[in-house]
Amino acid sequence: MWIARELSKCSGCRRCEIACSLFHEKRIWPEASRIRIFMLAPGVEFPHFCAQCEDYPCIEACPTKALSVSKETGAVLVDANTCVGCGKCIEACPGRIPHMHPTENRILICDLCGGNPQCVKVCQEGLWGVLRAVPRRTHPYKLYARIPEEIARDLAAKILGEEGEHLL
Amino acid sequence: MCGYAGKFLEIDLSTKNVKEMRFNEEVLRDYVGGRGLAAKILWDRLGNRWETVDPLGPENTLLFLTGPLTGFFPGGRICVSGKSPQSNGVVGSTVGGEFGIELKCAGYDGIIVSGESEKPIYLFIKDGDIEIRDASHVWGMDAKRTVATLTRECRTILKQRYPLKGEWKEPAILYIGPAGENKVRTAVVAAKWSHAAGYGGYGAVMGAKKLKAIAVKGTGPLPEVADIEAVQRLMQEVCNNAYENESWRRWGTGSGGYEFGAMTSSEPVRNWQEEWHNEKSFGVDKFENRVWIKQYWGDFGCPTTCLKLAVVRFGQFKGAITDNPDYELQAYLGTNLGIFTPEANVYMASVIDDLGLCGIQTGNVLGFVAELFQRGILTKEDLDSIEPKWGDAEAFAVLAKKIAYREGVGNILAEGTYRAALKIGGLKGVDVMPYAVQVKGIGVGAHGIRSGKDYPHICSYVCSVQCGDHTSVAYMPLDEPNSEHIRIFDDSGVICFFNTFGLPSNLVFDFYKAVTGIELTKDEWVSTKAMKIIQLQRAMLLLGGPDLKWNPEIHDDNPPRFYEPLPSGPFKGKTLEKARVDEEKRKYYALVGWDERGIPKSDILKKLGLHDVDKALEKLR
Numbered sequence: 001m002w003i004a005r006e007l008s009k010c011s012g013c014r015r016c017e018i019a020c021s022l023f024h025e026k027r028i029w030p031e032a033s034r035i036r037i038f039m040l041a042p043g044v045e046f047p048h049f050c051a052q053c054e055d056y057p058c059i060e061a062c063p064t065k066a067l068s069v070s071k072e073t074g075a076v077l078v079d080a081n082t083c084v085g086c087g088k089c090i091e092a093c094p095g096r097i098p099h100m101h102p103t104e105n106r107i108l109i110c111d112l113c114g115g116n117p118q119c120v121k122v123c124q125e126g127l128w129g130v131l132r133a134v135p136r137r138t139h140p141y142k143l144y145a146r147i148p149e150e151i152a153r154d155l156a157a158k159i160l161g162e163e164g165e166h167l168l
Numbered sequence: 169m170c171g172y173a174g175k176f177l178e179i180d181l182s183t184k185n186v187k188e189m190r191f192n193e194e195v196l197r198d199y200v201g202g203r204g205l206a207a208k209i210l211w212d213r214l215g216n217r218w219e220t221v222d223p224l225g226p227e228n229t230l231l232f233l234t235g236p237l238t239g240f241f242p243g244g245r246i247c248v249s250g251k252s253p254q255s256n257g258v259v260g261s262t263v264g265g266e267f268g269i270e271l272k273c274a275g276y277d278g279i280i281v282s283g284e285s286e287k288p289i290y291l292f293i294k295d296g297d298i299e300i301r302d303a304s305h306v307w308g309m310d311a312k313r314t315v316a317t318l319t320r321e322c323r324t325i326l327k328q329r330y331p332l333k334g335e336w337k338e339p340a341i342l343y344i345g346p347a348g349e350n351k352v353r354t355a356v357v358a359a360k361w362s363h364a365a366g367y368g369g370y371g372a373v374m375g376a377k378k379l380k381a382i383a384v385k386g387t388g389p390l391p392e393v394a395d396i397e398a399v400q401r402l403m404q405e406v407c408n409n410a411y412e413n414e415s416w417r418r419w420g421t422g423s424g425g426y427e428f429g430a431m432t433s434s435e436p437v438r439n440w441q442e443e444w445h446n447e448k449s450f451g452v453d454k455f456e457n458r459v460w461i462k463q464y465w466g467d468f469g470c471p472t473t474c475l476k477l478a479v480v481r482f483g484q485f486k487g488a489i490t491d492n493p494d495y496e497l498q499a500y501l502g503t504n505l506g507i508f509t510p511e512a513n514v515y516m517a518s519v520i521d522d523l524g525l526c527g528i529q530t531g532n533v534l535g536f537v538a539e540l541f542q543r544g545i546l547t548k549e550d551l552d553s554i555e556p557k558w559g560d561a562e563a564f565a566v567l568a569k570k571i572a573y574r575e576g577v578g579n580i581l582a583e584g585t586y587r588a589a590l591k592i593g594g595l596k597g598v599d600v601m602p603y604a605v606q607v608k609g610i611g612v613g614a615h616g617i618r619s620g621k622d623y624p625h626i627c628s629y630v631c632s633v634q635c636g637d638h639t640s641v642a643y644m645p646l647d648e649p650n651s652e653h654i655r656i657f658d659d660s661g662v663i664c665f666f667n668t669f670g671l672p673s674n675l676v677f678d679f680y681k682a683v684t685g686i687e688l689t690k691d692e693w694v695s696t697k698a699m700k701i702i703q704l705q706r707a708m709l710l711l712g713g714p715d716l717k718w719n720p721e722i723h724d725d726n727p728p729r730f731y732e733p734l735p736s737g738p739f740k741g742k743t744l745e746k747a748r749v750d751e752e753k754r755k756y757y758a759l760v761g762w763d764e765r766g767i768p769k770s771d772i773l774k775k776l777g778l779h780d781v782d783k784a785l786e787k788l789r
Contacts, residue, residue: 009462011470012473014469015407022400027390028390029273036337039337040319043477090334090335097334102387127411159477160461166316167489
């Protein structure tokens with residue numbers, strides 16, 4: 001499966017971060033959420049999370065083989081016991097999406113909640129229409145793995161117009 | 169204690185001394201957080217010399233406080249307080265955004281700032297690491313450039329210091345614009361570009377302390393709660409309630425400029441000379457279809473996301489960007505100035521936001537000036553060649569800039585409506601107080617009381633301890649949903665009032681129990697804890713000083729304008745009778761334990777354990 005995204009509609013409510021951290025950490029813990037809302041300028045909020053590149057460069061780069069692809073969902077799975085938190089996957093990711101757990105020495109990457117992504121659930125429930133779970137088909141998913149600055153620049157131009165880029 | 173990070177950060181900007189402190193559980197149980205705790209802290213620290221404390225002097229204590237429900241109850245806010253440069257009392261002023269949540273995740277329930285810095289500084293808090301950083305490069309910057317510069321700067325620092333962590337999310341920032349730097353009494357403490365803690369004038373207090381901003385990044389979880397399942401269930405209940413109310417989500421209070429104002433005949437028009445208009449050009453559909461580019465915009469955890477983002481794409485005001493205007497700003501930077509087009513209104517709001525001014529308070533003072541100009545009391549010569557004619561957004565924008573920089577006539581207007589009225593009255597030898605629509609130094613929110621169709625009552629502003637603040641109005645009975653005694657809970661638990669609409673009133677107390685484990689009933693809250701906070705705020709308001717003092721016999725009253733008959737609309741001719749207002753006032757005094765002169769009585773203060781307050785008020789009796 002894949003999560004389709006309509007970034008410019010993001011309200012910045014962060015209910016996805018809350019749902020994600022409650023599901024994975026049993027706490028409200030924005031920094032430990034696998035999906036993160038960046039707000040490099042107000043009004044230009046967007047969710048940043050794994051795009052599941054078809055060639056999975058993060059898995060390629062992992063020296064301890066802590067990362068693998070879920071056969072059911074296509075999500076990247078992190079083996080917490082094998083991960084040494086070296087950060088090689090962050091460097092390999094075209095969007096610098098993986099990030100370190102705030103208190104433990106391991107990497108966090110969206111695992112699609114095993115097929116029932118909580119972020120999609122709350123985003124749908126709230127009718128913001130940013131995140132939607134869709135079947136995975138042939139597609140250059142890598143396009144969606146871009147660094148926050150790049151995404152913010154494009155969105156600022158789209159949402160705020162000419163002035164947008166100056167406000168980052 | 170569940171729901172609290174457990175410690176507060178205390179910073180003396182004169183000595184640059186930074187330390188952590190804790191309150192004992194009893195204090196947190198009694199005052200909860202936010203506005204309640206602010207009243208307690210200010211009384212304990214400054215109460216014995218309250219009348220001599222200059223709100224803009226180093227001795228004032230500036231507070232940024234979360235509450236136990238911050239981050240859990242959907243919708244993020246933080247409470248800013250201190251001795252108010254507007255009322256000379258205490259105002260609990262809250263602002264939306266992620267600051268409160270980041271602060272709690274950094275391990276702090278609040279920040280207590282005293283002293284004043286010699287040079288402009290900003291605070292950068294990353295979990296337990298506290299830095300006082302030079303802010304001379306951002307001093308003088310407007311809202312948008314301040315946010316952009318500090319966001320970039322703090323992210324660069326985080327990336328350099330912790331390269332292995334990956335990409336860093338931006339910190340949450342509270343800051344002031346030029347108005348705050350210049351100690352303008354209508355300056356706000358701002359978040360994002362345009363979210364503002366407006367009432368109270370705490371932007372001026374930050375400016376006096378040369379504190380340009382506070383940036384905070386917390387990486388921890390929100391504090392432990394007593395019952396996570398109950399918290400999750402209640403969160404869902406709040407969300408479901410919000411989702412059902414699509415009109416509220418879609419339009420928020422932004423539907424008010426025409427619909428609500430016209431319906432209730434309670435919206436300020438041309439400095440409250442009228443409270444009704446029939447300008448359909450100012451309807452929500454015009455805003456929605458012409459300028460709103462983001463239909464849903466919200467803060468941490470918010471299911472309502474009632475904010476909007478507006479951009480003017482063409483014409484005279486092209487390039488104006490701001491978040492609202494919500495009802496208050498449509499009124500105060502629209503109808504109250506005779507402005508009836510969305511583009512001009514958005515432009516005014518963006519100018520005010522960029523300068524770091526309060527839309528309500530500045531709209532109030534601009535309307536006041538425009539009326540004095542209309543009446544010929546102030547002339548073009550008095551106003552540095554500006555002619556503030558009704559509807560002329562450009563002229564009002566120039567005046568607003570003069571206020572923010574205290575240039576020329578702006579220096580007088582920067583003192584806020586009441587103080588400006590005293591000054592102008594003196595200079596001109598005319599009593600201009602009849603045109604000042606304020607209560608005890610605070611411009612009245614955009615909800616008139618003459619038609620009787622809006623929510624505030626005839627004594628709501630008169631008796632409120634936050635004076636003209638429309639979000640904290642006095643009510644009878646005290647446990648009415650809109651009552652100040654109930655709203656103090658939102659400001660103390662520090663949650664968004666807008667997400668409580670349509671919910672059973674005991675839900676917030678259930679929420680409080682789920683988070684803290686402490687049973688609290690509405691009755692107990694109203695009769696003991698809220699009552700205690702009200703008495704503290706009232707005491708400090710009446711002690712006042714050093715430049716102004718309030719005499720309840722004179723100043724516990726509505727603005728003179730509210731005793732004039734409404735000149736237009738379906739409620740034409742309706743007005744307030746002074747005798748009825750006085751009667752209601754006496755009833756309210758009795759209900760909250762104040763004597764016939766409005767001073768809290770000994771017996772209620774002693775019953776609430778406020779013996780020192782009782783002693784301090786002796787001199788007023």
